[in-house]
Amino acid sequence: MAASTSEPRFNQRHLLDMSSLDAEEITTILDLADRFFEISERPIKKVPTLRGQTVVNLFMEPSTRTRISFEVAEKRLSADTINFSASTSSTKKGETLLDTVKNLEAMSPQILVMRHSEPGAAHFVAKRVNAAVVNAGDGAHAHPTQALLDCATIRKVKGKIKGLEIAIVGDIDHSRVARSDIIALRKLGANVRVAGPKTMIPPGLAELTGATVCHKLGEAVEGADVVMMLRIQAERQGGACLFPSTREYSRTFGLDSDVLSMSKDDAIVMHPGPMNRGVEITPEVADGPRSVILYQVTYGVAVRMAVLYLLAGKPPVE
Amino acid sequence: MAASTSEPRFNQRHLLDMSSLDAEEITTILDLADRFFEISERPIKKVPTLRGQTVVNLFMEPSTRTRISFEVAEKRLSADTINFSASTSSTKKGETLLDTVKNLEAMSPQILVMRHSEPGAAHFVAKRVNAAVVNAGDGAHAHPTQALLDCATIRKVKGKIKGLEIAIVGDIDHSRVARSDIIALRKLGANVRVAGPKTMIPPGLAELTGATVCHKLGEAVEGADVVMMLRIQAERQGGACLFPSTREYSRTFGLDSDVLSMSKDDAIVMHPGPMNRGVEITPEVADGPRSVILYQVTYGVAVRMAVLYLLAGKPPVE
Amino acid sequence: MAASTSEPRFNQRHLLDMSSLDAEEITTILDLADRFFEISERPIKKVPTLRGQTVVNLFMEPSTRTRISFEVAEKRLSADTINFSASTSSTKKGETLLDTVKNLEAMSPQILVMRHSEPGAAHFVAKRVNAAVVNAGDGAHAHPTQALLDCATIRKVKGKIKGLEIAIVGDIDHSRVARSDIIALRKLGANVRVAGPKTMIPPGLAELTGATVCHKLGEAVEGADVVMMLRIQAERQGGACLFPSTREYSRTFGLDSDVLSMSKDDAIVMHPGPMNRGVEITPEVADGPRSVILYQVTYGVAVRMAVLYLLAGKPPVE
Numbered sequence: 001m002a003a004s005t006s007e008p009r010f011n012q013r014h015l016l017d018m019s020s021l022d023a024e025e026i027t028t029i030l031d032l033a034d035r036f037f038e039i040s041e042r043p044i045k046k047v048p049t050l051r052g053q054t055v056v057n058l059f060m061e062p063s064t065r066t067r068i069s070f071e072v073a074e075k076r077l078s079a080d081t082i083n084f085s086a087s088t089s090s091t092k093k094g095e096t097l098l099d100t101v102k103n104l105e106a107m108s109p110q111i112l113v114m115r116h117s118e119p120g121a122a123h124f125v126a127k128r129v130n131a132a133v134v135n136a137g138d139g140a141h142a143h144p145t146q147a148l149l150d151c152a153t154i155r156k157v158k159g160k161i162k163g164l165e166i167a168i169v170g171d172i173d174h175s176r177v178a179r180s181d182i183i184a185l186r187k188l189g190a191n192v193r194v195a196g197p198k199t200m201i202p203p204g205l206a207e208l209t210g211a212t213v214c215h216k217l218g219e220a221v222e223g224a225d226v227v228m229m230l231r232i233q234a235e236r237q238g239g240a241c242l243f244p245s246t247r248e249y250s251r252t253f254g255l256d257s258d259v260l261s262m263s264k265d266d267a268i269v270m271h272p273g274p275m276n277r278g279v280e281i282t283p284e285v286a287d288g289p290r291s292v293i294l295y296q297v298t299y300g301v302a303v304r305m306a307v308l309y310l311l312a313g314k315p316p317v318e
Numbered sequence: 319m320a321a322s323t324s325e326p327r328f329n330q331r332h333l334l335d336m337s338s339l340d341a342e343e344i345t346t347i348l349d350l351a352d353r354f355f356e357i358s359e360r361p362i363k364k365v366p367t368l369r370g371q372t373v374v375n376l377f378m379e380p381s382t383r384t385r386i387s388f389e390v391a392e393k394r395l396s397a398d399t400i401n402f403s404a405s406t407s408s409t410k411k412g413e414t415l416l417d418t419v420k421n422l423e424a425m426s427p428q429i430l431v432m433r434h435s436e437p438g439a440a441h442f443v444a445k446r447v448n449a450a451v452v453n454a455g456d457g458a459h460a461h462p463t464q465a466l467l468d469c470a471t472i473r474k475v476k477g478k479i480k481g482l483e484i485a486i487v488g489d490i491d492h493s494r495v496a497r498s499d500i501i502a503l504r505k506l507g508a509n510v511r512v513a514g515p516k517t518m519i520p521p522g523l524a525e526l527t528g529a530t531v532c533h534k535l536g537e538a539v540e541g542a543d544v545v546m547m548l549r550i551q552a553e554r555q556g557g558a559c560l561f562p563s564t565r566e567y568s569r570t571f572g573l574d575s576d577v578l579s580m581s582k583d584d585a586i587v588m589h590p591g592p593m594n595r596g597v598e599i600t601p602e603v604a605d606g607p608r609s610v611i612l613y614q615v616t617y618g619v620a621v622r623m624a625v626l627y628l629l630a631g632k633p634p635v636e
Numbered sequence: 637m638a639a640s641t642s643e644p645r646f647n648q649r650h651l652l653d654m655s656s657l658d659a660e661e662i663t664t665i666l667d668l669a670d671r672f673f674e675i676s677e678r679p680i681k682k683v684p685t686l687r688g689q690t691v692v693n694l695f696m697e698p699s700t701r702t703r704i705s706f707e708v709a710e711k712r713l714s715a716d717t718i719n720f721s722a723s724t725s726s727t728k729k730g731e732t733l734l735d736t737v738k739n740l741e742a743m744s745p746q747i748l749v750m751r752h753s754e755p756g757a758a759h760f761v762a763k764r765v766n767a768a769v770v771n772a773g774d775g776a777h778a779h780p781t782q783a784l785l786d787c788a789t790i791r792k793v794k795g796k797i798k799g800l801e802i803a804i805v806g807d808i809d810h811s812r813v814a815r816s817d818i819i820a821l822r823k824l825g826a827n828v829r830v831a832g833p834k835t836m837i838p839p840g841l842a843e844l845t846g847a848t849v850c851h852k853l854g855e856a857v858e859g860a861d862v863v864m865m866l867r868i869q870a871e872r873q874g875g876a877c878l879f880p881s882t883r884e885y886s887r888t889f890g891l892d893s894d895v896l897s898m899s900k901d902d903a904i905v906m907h908p909g910p911m912n913r914g915v916e917i918t919p920e921v922a923d924g925p926r927s928v929i930l931y932q933v934t935y936g937v938a939v940r941m942a943v944l945y946l947l948a949g950k951p952p953v954e
Contacts, residue, residue: 040426044370046398052680054708065421068400072372072425075398080682080711082704095910103701103909106933107708108676273421274413297424358744362688364716383739386718390690390743393716591739592731615742 010310014126014133017142018183026151026184032306033152033299039076040301049309050079053110058101059136060086060116065273065297066136066145070113073304077312082109097121098128105129111311114138132311134304140174146272147180149303151188153296154226157268162189167220167263168211169253170230170280171200177272178230182209195220196230196253217253224263228270229255229280246279256282260290268292328628332444332451335460336501344469344502350624351470351617357394358619367627368397371428376419377454378404378434383591383615384454384463388431391622395630400427415439416446423447429629432456450629452622458492464590465498467621469506471614472544475586480507485538485581486529487571488548488598489518495590496548500527513538514548514571535571542581546588547573547598564597574600578608586610646946650762650769653778654819662787662820668942669788669935675712676937685945686715689746694737695772696722696752701909701933702772702781706749709940713948718745733757734764741765747947750774768947776810782908783816785939787824789932790862793904798825803856803899804847805889806866806916807836813908814866818845831856832866832889853889860899864906865891865916882915892918896926904928 009024018026039045055074059067067083074081084104097116104112113134114122119141126133137143155161166185172178172194182205185192192211194201206213214220221227232249260269269281269291277283286293327342336344357363373392377385385401392399402422415434422430431452432440437459444451455461473479484503490496490512500523503510510529512519524531532538539545550567578587587599587609595601604611645660654662675681691710695703703719710717720740733752740748749770750758755777762769773779791797802821808814808830818841821828828847830837842849850856857863868885896905905917905927913919922929 042370045372045426046370052678052682052712054681054711056704064402064418068374068402068422069425071400072398075372075400076370080708082707082711084700084704096913099909099911099913100700102930103933104704106930107705107937108681108934273417275417277414277417294420294424297421298426301425360688363690363744364688382720382736386692386720386740387743389718390716393690393718394688591735593735595732595735612738612742615739616744619743 013311014122014135015144015307015311016122016126016133016135018144018147018180018187021144021184021187023187023189026148026187029148029303029306029310030152030155032309033148033302034156036076036305036309037152037156037299037302039305040298046076046078048078050074050077050110050312053079053312054082054108055079055111055113055308056082056084056104056107056109056131057136058084058104058112058114060097060114060121061137063115063137065300066115069297069300070134070136070145070304073301073308076301077305077308079110079308097125101125101129105131111308134307134311137176140176140179142180143176144180144184145300145304145307146177147184148307149296149300150177150181150228150270150272151184152299152303153270153292154185154268156299157292157295158225161185164190164225165193165223165264166190166226166228167193167195167214167224168228168230169195169217169220169255171232172196172205172230173200173202174233175230181228182211186210193220193224197249217255217259218262221255221259221262224267226268226270227255227260227263231272231274232276232280246276250279254278254280254282255285257284257288260285260288270296273297331629332440332453333462333625333629334440334444334451334453336462336465336498336505339462339502339505341505341507344466344505347466347621347624347628348470348473350627351466351620352474354394354623354627355470355474355617355620357623358616364394364396366396368392368395368428368630371397371630372400372426373397373429373431373626374400374402374422374425374427374449375454376402376422376430376432378415378432378439379455381433381455383618384433387615387618388452388454388463388622391619391626394619395623395626397428397626415443419443419447423449429626452625452629455494458494458497460498461494462498462502463618463622463625464495465502466625467614467618468495468499468546468588468590469502470617470621471588471610472503472508472586474617475610475613476543479503482508482543483511483541483582484508484544484546485511485513485532485542486546486548487513487535487538487573489550490514490523490548491518491520492551493548499546500529504528511538511542515567535573535577536580539573539577540580542585544586544588545573545578545581549590549592550594550598564594568597572596572598572600573603575602575606578603588614591615649947650758650771651780651943651947652758652762652769652771654780654783654816654823657780657820657823659823659825662784662823665784665939665942665946666788666791668945669784669938670792672712672941672945673788673792673935673938675941676934682712682714684714686710686713686746686948689715689948690718690744691715691747691749691944692718692720692740692743692745692767693772694720694740694748694750696733696750696757697773699751699773701936702751705933705936706770706772706781706940709937709944712937713941713944715746715944733761737761737765741767747944770943770947773812776812776815778816779812780816780820781936781940781943782813783820784943785932785936786813786817786864786906786908787820788935788939789906789928790821790826790904792935793928793931794861797821800826800861801829801859801900802826802862802864803829803831803850803860804864804866805831805853805856805891807868808832808841808866809836809838810869811866817864818847822846829856829860833885853891853895854898857891857895858898860903862904862906863891863896863899867908867910868912868916882912886915890914890916890918891921893920893924896921896924906932909933
């Protein structure tokens with residue numbers, strides 16, 4: 001697979017959020033991800049695309065799976081990877097984010113993958129550097145590679161996305177995954193229903209995104225092709241008590257076999273991980289025949305390879 | 319050195335403990351380690367065996383030397399290495415070990431090297447994944463690559479293992495190193511004597527392993543070909559006071575030149591590290607002409623290269 | 637660029653401090669750094685110099701930029717890099733520095749890059765190992781690659797170093813950067829003026845180094861070709877109160893546009909980073925047209941490539 005700067009229909013220098021991409025660009029990424037997915041099944045899982053290039057993974061917020069997924073993707077593209085995490089960083093010495101980033105950029109990385117607790121951090125940085133920036137999560141705002149891997153998984157398993165009924169369940173308001181998924185799925189023509197406690201549904205969501213808001217779990221799951229459960233992220237709720245208890249949450253918005261039986265016969269179950277087993281999803285469902293949760297992880301590597309590949313093909317703007 | 323799936327006499331998909339290997343399989347590893355040892359002395363210390371393969375080092379317990387030894391071994395085999403340590407992990411978010419491992423496996427690593435505080439953790443994981451699993455230490459249970467590097471060192475320096483008198487001294491009960499060493503050395507025909515405070519010798523050891531239990535240090539060291547000192551690991555004793563004080567321990571079970579003089583004239587001194595100088599071993603002995611402690615470290619890389627090489631040659635079971 | 641063991645005029649096995657190098661050796665490094673600087677601007681930023689070699693980065697003190705700069709340099713030379721930081725180390729288990737280093741050395745690294753809080757740590761280690769040692773900072777003593785990158789930057793921008801008037805401002809006494817810079821710049825024929833609070837100027841500095849000591853900032857900056865600001869490092873002052881407050885410090889020794897206007901018209905501003913914006917330097921100056929601060933970072937990678945390249949060419953002494 002030869003790198004090409006004339007790759008059709010991907011005119012982005014950065015990957016910051018799903019709003020910036022049109023349906024055709026998303027499809028370009030998904031098509032390419034399918035090809036990289038196959039590479040992960042080969043004995044030699046490596047292509048020379050990013051040989052001699054440096055990719056910096058700047059994670060200012062704890063992460064495991066996303067950082068490792070990017071690192072695997074980068075190494076399979078033959079990049080030299082540099083990991084920089086907040087816990088070992090100059091930020092402890094009071095350096096600003098921009099100074100940290102400008103310093104990293106002065107070492108000539110081709111691509112900067114960054115996670116930060118502040119919404120808009122990746123956009124802020126992207127405007128100020130020549131390196132391509134990939135947003136690996138900025139607060140509750142966006143997590144575009146998660147949305148892309150979810151789309152890639154759905155398209156692969158269901159054969160299409162257009163016209164599917166997709167339920168997204170949980171803390172919609174604090175979830176960058178939900179936000180990015182809703183935008184991406186709507187662009188690709190899916191019907192999205194969201195469900196969760198009222199305190200966790202952002203006001204105006206239906207108007208803004210065209211998603212259908214359900215206040216009961218059954219309503220969202222009924223007849224769905226895809227049921228996507230979100231992680232309850234206590235760490236993002238700022239201490240406020242948005243639901244009575246995990247037991248209460250589990251009883252009203254947790255997915256078990258009974259609820260799942262309301263969906264279509266061939267419906268699939270998704271979760272971005274890490275799962276709280278017994279809270280938002282029962283082990284029976286998480287490990288059941290409808291679950292494509294680990295398939296999502298495999299597509300995570302493939303989608304990130306696709307994104308890095310496409311961004312590497314763009315010459316830096318002077 | 320070309321990889322071969324028909325490598326004779328190594329029929330393991332994983333390396334979990336020394337009990338699972340027979341003498342011929344151990345010898346296969348030691349022979350191969352001797353060849354990799356030579357590669358570490360070349361100007362270019364690298365072979366392409368694992369090119370395009372991902373190896374994940376999953377260390378759920380603090381470690382330096384073992385993790386680095388594996389990482390060096392993996393890189394000399396041209397693998398892409400991914401380090402995952404507990405301190406930066408999803409386990410903080412409450413994910414189960416199996417979910418963590420399944421997620422890593424979904425990224426298609428060829429080999430998973432894991433250390434965990436729970437005895438049996440590597441076995442538990444190995445039954446549930448397609449990747450080859452190398453146990454890099456599971457609680458007080460097993461540490462097979464340490465036993466293999468000890469065997470490789472002894473065989474190289476003494477020319478054989480069969481018939482040697484080998485003293486292992488220290489906290490036998492809490493030591494995965496001792497456990498794995500005793501099993502391996504017995505399989506290769508050595509006579510093993512253990513010594514340590516009564517509270518640190520597991521009941522039934524002599525019956526189970528054929529080792530001779532000594533309650534005085536001199537008894538074990540007298541006429542020995544090899545004296546292997548163990549680290550006193552306060553962190554593994556669960557707070558219980560198993561010996562009066564380090565000074566008392568040092569006086570009764572610490573190795574100094576006087577005690578060492580009771581061994582054979584050409585006896586060698588070993589220690590798995592990190593050493594407590596002045597507690598289980600005096601600096602004079604640790605740095606003396608009989609010490610092969612650093613040679614053990616060098617063989618550590620070679621043995622791990624051999625193990626990874628052999629496991630990489632096995633196709634995953636479906 | 638082919639590796640050569642007969643590289644003229646660099647007869648060092650280690651890089652420990654600037655005192656050990658003569659002007660010709662420094663110039664050899666700077667010349668080579670200029671060539672590596674160009675490699676960082678190529679599409680493929682990699683040369684095979686250290687292929688099959690292991691470089692260990694042993695950082696016993698927190699660091700980001702220096703560790704990452706070395707790691708980038710090592711990877712661009714195709715080395716296998718191993719990162720070892722104190723927070724995950726055996727040193728927690730009470731191992732001595734020398735045992736840690738001897739263990740790492742037994743894994744056959746070609747080069748050991750080390751940072752340690754103790755002055756003289758790198759010298760201590762260098763005397764006891766066969767690997768080449770690069771001092772990446774030892775307490776308040778030396779930081780030779782920082783001095784070299786500062787020299788490389790100045791020479792590139794100003795076209796020469798000899799005869800330039802260079803002001804170094806801040807906590808001279810506690811700064812390994814200042815110490816190494818003064819020695820290097822004097823060897824290359826620059827005139828060095830230092831300025832800072834009296835408590836931060838080591839007694840006898842003028843006599844020892846030939847630098848001119850100024851007690852007012854304006855005195856040092858007046859007519860200077862280069863103004864190098866140091867970071868105020870509260871962490872190195874041992875709790876003692878060496879200046880009244882950061883506001884007071886900023887007022888008397890902080891660089892702003894007014895003060896800078898006293899320097900030559902084409903003077904440049906440098907800072908080793910990380911900056912305390914608003915303390916030792918105003919944002920206006922840090923981001924202004926005279927600032928070469930990010931250029932220093934880029935030269936950091938090139939200089940480290942040059943040093944590693946030169947040391948790798950030396951066969952280990954037996």
